[in-house]
Amino acid sequence: MIAGALQTLTLSPFYLWWLGPLSVFMILLITVNQAPEKLFRSGWLVGLGLFASGASWIYVSISEHGNTSIPLAIALMVVFIAGLALFHGLAFWFWGKLTKSSAPRRLLLFPAIWILSDWLRGWLLTGFPWLYLGTAHTDGPLGGLAPITGVHGITFWITTTAVAIYGAWWLIQSGRKVSASAVTVAALLPWFIAPALKATDWTELGKEPLSFAAMQGNIPQQIKWDPDFLRDQIVTYLGMTEPYWETDLILWPETAIPIPQDQAGPVIEHIREKLGENSTLITGIPWYGYSSQTEDYTFHNSIMAIGKGEGMYHKQKLVPFGEYVPLEGLLRGLIGFFDLPMSSFSPGPKDQSPLASSGMNITPYVCYEVAYPDFAAINARNTELLLTISNDGWFGDSIGPLQHLQIARMRALETGRYMLRGTNNGVTAIIDHKGQITERIPQFQRAVLTGEFYTATGNTPYMQTGSWPVLTLALILIVFVRERVIPAN
Template sequence: MANNPLARSPLWVSGLLLLVAGASQTLTLSPWEWWWLGPISMALIVFTIMPLATRHLFLAGWLTGVGLYGSGVTWIYISISEHGNTSTPIAVILMALFVAGVAIVHGLAFWFWGKLGKDSPARRLILFPAVWVLADWVRGWLLTGFPWLYLGTAHVDGPLAGWAPVAGVHGITLIVAGSGSALYALYWLFQARRRTSAGVVAALTLALWLAGPALNRIQWTDLAEEPLSFAAMQGNIPQQIKWDPDFLRDQLVVYLGLTEDDWNRDIILWPETAIPITQDQAGPIIEHIASELGAGSTLVTGIPWYTFSDRREDYTFHNSIMAIGEDAEGVYHKQKLVPFGEYVPLENWLRGLIGFFDLPMSSFSRGPAYQAPLEAGDTKLTPAICYEVAYPDFVAFSARRGNMLVTISNDGWFGDSIGPHQHLQMARMRALETGRYMLRGTNNGVTAIIDEKGQVTERIPQFERAVMRGEVYSASGLTPFMNTGSWPVLTLVAILIVFVRVRVIPRN
């Protein structure tokens, strides 16, 4: 193994470096967007854990996760404390428990990496990016999933952006993590005076980075020649009055007033639960909207839905989005629910313990799979409500049947934090992966139009009551990632894990 100075350092030094390396990954994402820190962070992690014995690797991975989530999801504290009616000490404890819990995934991944790689530097270096991506994938579905802070998301503005419609966000993460391993490999090989091998590693790594800009010039989907006119309304309704019946009329007046000059737009977008009553009570307002819309115009809005569920054999609530208009059709019920925000795990035990477990509208049920897109005239809109836009394969699969993506959210839960900026960046990555325009409507920001390359063309600043207008284009055709999802990347990860072992790569 290379002469690694950390091999003789106290373990607390390694722990501190891993906390810093994990936290630095938050800086690669919005609002900082220092994507170049990604491979540096990965190289620092590899440099730190390479000399560690397997028995120390669980703690090493857990500390890396604590650094990442402790810095990257601070917005959760705002949801718990300010909007969850929870005291500061309890909010801090719940936040700490969440960070510590999610970080366990990285702890197990690092321990697994040590068991597989044993004491072979080559095996460890090759396996590291594979195990990192495997951990990302696991936390994307485990216990409903937490697909947040994927390192590849930073490259919506980075040189690897061109890989997104080919391999998705996990593919980009694999390249970034592999680059971290490659940097350590170069250090190791130069110390061993194996310059030819070092040259091969450098060339392969550089080729992947140079391919990104080339791939980004490819137009994977075909955009319509004629644009559609679009307007989105950002009401900036305070979260404290969102579900207060005394302010129901005021909220509807706000959105009707904002839409006054735009009823003839092809597509009009109101945010998540802009109509804060269920559809069975909202008949008059829905009829009023339909009567105001111009010929061929469609208004898409968030609205709670109360209906009978065949699956549950009972009446249930859904967080939904519907299309209103003469040529409009469709209702979509959210499938990826936010734990504690939209449903309460172990509800019979937790309800009533503290205010956070009794948030308004936290009894939603999951919508059925394989729902049809919304229809706005000839345009099919693939919907994603709030948290759903964080799931790359979920959005890519749904987008196969649509010409345009639409997402609505209420990021008022996160206040003036980094959460809404991260959320917007993930929406941009989904547009880039699918080669489709993304129409994003939020209560208090960031409302935006995102083009098929993941670039924001129009936006409304946060915490402003305003209207955004612009032109959008429907798209046809599928990107490679829409055809395959993350399975090629996961297959490569599995191949590396299965075949990079003692009998394939000897110790030296």
């Protein structure tokens, strides 16, 4: 559990990236020689430590915004954390099945098992692509691998490094010091090469910067969907934007216009009239209408470009219980948490067109979507700018919103593009093509962020291949290193 909890400290707001290999090394010390039947428990405890320390912010949305009593909120949080920890438990169980009691096989297969478990967790049942070890290297030395391998490739090398250190220690005990030195050098080499790669430009930035303004309204979550306060929210954002109508790109956060687009015609028209000739405003807005995908009238959580831009994007990756309720017929109405406002969205269709603004194509991500590495990379192909809107008011002053910001930074680093981030209550920021924040405003304040950004052309290697090279390598290792291929001794 301690080893799992250390991995949370590698991420924002702690940034102790060097604890990543240490955590994995600690796990190996305990498990490499452990009986196979005990590995499920060990893996589950690792996951329990990781998610209890790194994802317990879910309690804020369940308790404070889900109209749920404290004991029930705690119980639901525990179920959530214990359920996520099963991914690690099952991965370690599978690891034991493949390797039996062979320490060499366990060492060789550990990175492959870890990566496939991470990928599965980010895919199964919508997925929870959060707390990946590689995300810590937005500020760590392996960040230079991100445009080549993506976050899973970085995680793979973190685990490989820990395996190599353990293996070198074992070789020294066996009197094979030359082999131990060779293993150590091979493991550490990428840690010295990757920083140089981070200086490499995989994309080409535009020559002229464009102006940007983002409004952080800091609207209390308790009144977000209260009909008595809908008009006040729109007036707030219009007032904040008043000095910035001539800005090239203006950004309002997720559902900044808290009424569906079919009822927001006067607001949208007013924005068009106020915008400068070459200005675009992009805002979050619910969409309601007939969907050919569902063959019925439905709601989408959407983002819309107004003015010099055009386009409407419907969110594809929905948050379970926040935007839709799994097993709705059984759970809806059972407790307040299953009846959160606007928890009946439908996912948008695949292959949607990017948003457009003054001739540039923009890839939008609504809130949770930015956490999916391959989804983000594929959608970013042949566009010039990334943009994400969110409402992290669901998670209060926990570490969740700060983790979310770091995840957005990793997506910028993987794609070699600027990422513009607009949120209701923070963190609103401009992130450059190297994943570094150039401008930001404090959380929990009503404020306007202003700054400049550059468009980018060209695709990074990771955008072209996604995570498949790393996942394929993991599968190859499993095929050729499993128990029936390499003898036990």
